[in-house]
Ligand SMILES: Nc1ncnc2c1ncn2[C@@H]1O[C@H](COP(=O)(O)OP(=O)(O)OP(=O)(O)O)[C@@H](O)[C@H]1O
């Protein structure tokens with residue numbers, strides 16, 4: 098089976114800094130794939146490269162077998178790919194509804210746009226209650242939901258969510274993940290999710306990639322990686338797992 102999204106040997110640099118060095122991964126239709134890694138590992142850069150936000154100096158990124166154009170974010174969005182950026186970035190003075198309408202800018206006609214709004218409201222009843230509130234007044238969890246809702250306005254087939262749990266209370270994070278899984282279940286949405294911690298994703302993901310220093314260190318099914326030991330070793334760059342078990346006690350991975 099060919100992958101829906103396939104990155105091979107992608108390299109991205111910021112000036113002299115090599116942020117992605119030969120990054121390869123694939124996401125199949127209907128999968129929930131998590132990319133986990135520490136601060137500065139290259140997770141956000143990987144998503145930016147896919148979404149066309151940063152130039153790549155080498156490698157290929159394919160969606161349904163077609164090479165994605167580099168640095169053409171709008172064109173890529175039209176191909177059914179949507180990014181929920183790290184840190185949410187809602188427009189604080191605009192209402193919930195207005196924020197969602199901004200997300201639907203690619204939709205030409207009013208009827209489609211109204212249908213998309215209704216669909217998002219259905220998935221996020223909490224947003225519906227806050228429809229006319231300025232987004233800046235929402236809680237962190239509500240802003241995260243708004244940010245996801247906005248990404249859904251273009252009716253994407255593949256959604257990338259960059260650190261959805263950042264700064265949110267555990268129960269709220271669970272609620273966000275439940276909605277993401279419901280979207281997968283009901284709409285066949287495919288998800289690529291960045292996280293710094295493997296704690297939750299072992300429950301929610303189908304497959305996991307561990308990234309460090311701009312390259313994939315380990316990947317496998319959540320089932321195979323369930324005990325977390327191999328993930329910890331890859332995440333922190335340990336040679337073996339047992340001897341270092343104490344080092345990772347209480348650490349985020
Ligand atoms: N706009 C930029 N200009 C220069 N360097 C950058 C830029 N964005 C990221 N970097 C650097 O590229 C590397 C990868 O960063 P990236 O943000 O992709 O990591 P990350 O895994 O998303 O980290 P975090 O968990 O902190 O979000 C880091 O060394 C970072 O400092």
Ligand SMILES: [Mg+2]
Nearest residue numbers: 140141142183
């Ligand atoms: Mg990041």
